[in-house]
Amino acid sequence: MKKYTAILLGILLAIPGFSQQTPAKTQAEAILILNATAHLGNGKVIQNSAIGFENGKITLVGDATKIRIDKSLYKNVITAEGKHVYPGIIAPNTQIGMSEIDAVRATRDKREVGQYNPNIRAIVAYNTDSRVTPTIRSNGVLLAQITPQGGRMPGQTSVVQLDAWNWEDAAYNTDNGIKMHWPGNFKRSGWWAAPGPTTANDKYEERVNEFRTYFEEARAYTKSTPSSKNLKFEAMRDLFSKNKTLYLAVNNALGIMDAIKFSEDFGLKMVIVGGQDTWMYAELLKEKNIPVILANTQRLPNRQDADIDQPFKTPKILKDAGVLFCFSMGGGWEQRSLPFQGGQAVSYGLDYEDAIQSLTLNTAKILGIDATTGSIEQGKDATLFISEGDVLDMRTSKVETAFIQGRMIDLDNKQKALYRKFKEKYESDGE
DSSP, X not given: OHHHHHHHHHHHHTSTTOOOOOOOSSOOOOEEEESOEEEOSSSOEESSEEEEEETTEEEEEEETTTSOOOGGGOSEEEEOTTOEEEEOXXXXXXXXXXXXXXXXXXXXOSOOSSSBOTTOBGGGXXXXXXXXXXXXXXXXXXXXXXXXXXXXXXXXXXXXXXXXXXXXXXXXXXXXXXXXXXXXXXXXXXXXXXXXXXXXXXXXXXXXXXXXXXXXXXXXXXXXXXXXXXXXXXXXXXXXXXXXXXXXXXXXXXXXXXXXXXXXXXXXXXXXXXXXXXXGGHHHHHHHTOOEEEOOSSSOOSXXXXXXXXXXXXXXXXXXXXXXXXXXXXXXXXXXXXXXXXXXXXXXXXXXXXXXXXXXXXXXXXXXXXXXXXXXXXXXXXXXXXXXXXXXXXXXXXXXXXXXXXXXXXXXXXXXXXXXXXXXXXXXXXX
C-alpha cells in the first residue's frame, strides 16, 4: 500500500502548480518581524515596527526604536526594512472555492434550485483544492466570506481562512448570516458588451410583497410550536433574534429605502451588499447603524445621471458620514484585485489608512469576527503579510511573505508557475 501511495504522490508532484505543502495542524513557531512599516488596520501606523507572534497569536506590537526586544525568544527573525506589513485582507461576498471555471457548469457549486433556500450552507460546498485560491492569496487576501448565489434567498454565508486541508479546517465562522437578493425596480436587457434598453420592473411591488409574506410566515413559525419541522423556517430563527445577519443585496436608491424599512419592520440585523446608490443616503445609513459591503469601485456608475467617477467617490462619502463600510469585488477569481479597489478610492480622497481599514478591520466588524482578526493587535490571530511595496497599488504590490494564524503559507500559484515555465522557454529559445 505504501508503494502505491509513493507512486501516486510522485505523479501529483509532477503536475505543474501542485504543492506537497499542507496546512500545519500544530501551533506555529515564534516569529519576529522587524523594521517594517506596519499598517495595523485600525488606522494606526508604526514606521519602524516590531511584530511578534507565537502559537498563532500576536504577542508583540510596538515601535522597535522604543522597546527592548529579546531576539533569542524567537525561532525566526524576519528583517523587513523598507517593506510594509498589513493585516490579512478579508474578501466579503465571494464565491471562492465554489466555482472553479465560471463557463464550465460542472465546476460550479454555488447555487441550488428554487427561489428560497435559507437552509442551504455554503460552507459544505467549499473546495479547499481550488487552483484559484492561491492566486488570490498572492495579493494578500487571506480570509473570505463565501456566499451562495441564485434565487431570492440563496442560503447561509460562512467565513473561511484560505489555508486548509478540507472545509472543516477552513471554517472560521460558519453560518453567520443569510444572503438575500432584493428585487430591482428596473430591468436591464442585453449584456455588458451589447447593453439593451432599461425599463421599469412592473413586478417590483409584487416581489416585495412576496418577501413580506414569506418573512411573516417564517416569523409566525418561529413563535409557534410546530408539530413538524420546516427546515427553511428553522434556518431563519436566528434572523428574528438578531443572532444572524441578513446580507441583503440591493443597489438602487428606491430598493435601498424599501430594504431599510423592511428590516425595521421585521426587527432584523441587516447589512447592505452592493449598495451602489448608498452615497445618496449616507446620513440615513449612519442614523440607522446599517453597514455596507460596497460594490467594486472600478466600475461604471449605477445611474445614468450620476458622475462618471461616482463609484470612486462613494467610499469617501460613506466614510465622512460615519457609515461602517468595506470593499468587495463579488465573484471568485476577481478577489485578487480587491486591494486595488481601496487604492482607487484613495486617489479620490479616502485616507490611505482608512482604505486599509476598509479592507481589513471594517470587514471583520461587519462579518462579526473582529475580536480575533482584522487588525495587527496583541491577542489576535497572526494573519498578516509582508509586501515589498504599496499593496493598494498594482504597480508596486508584491506580497512576499504571508501568515495565516501564525502559519507561513505558500504564495506560489499556477499563474506564477506558468510564467516561470514560458519565461525560461522563450529566453532559452533566444540564445
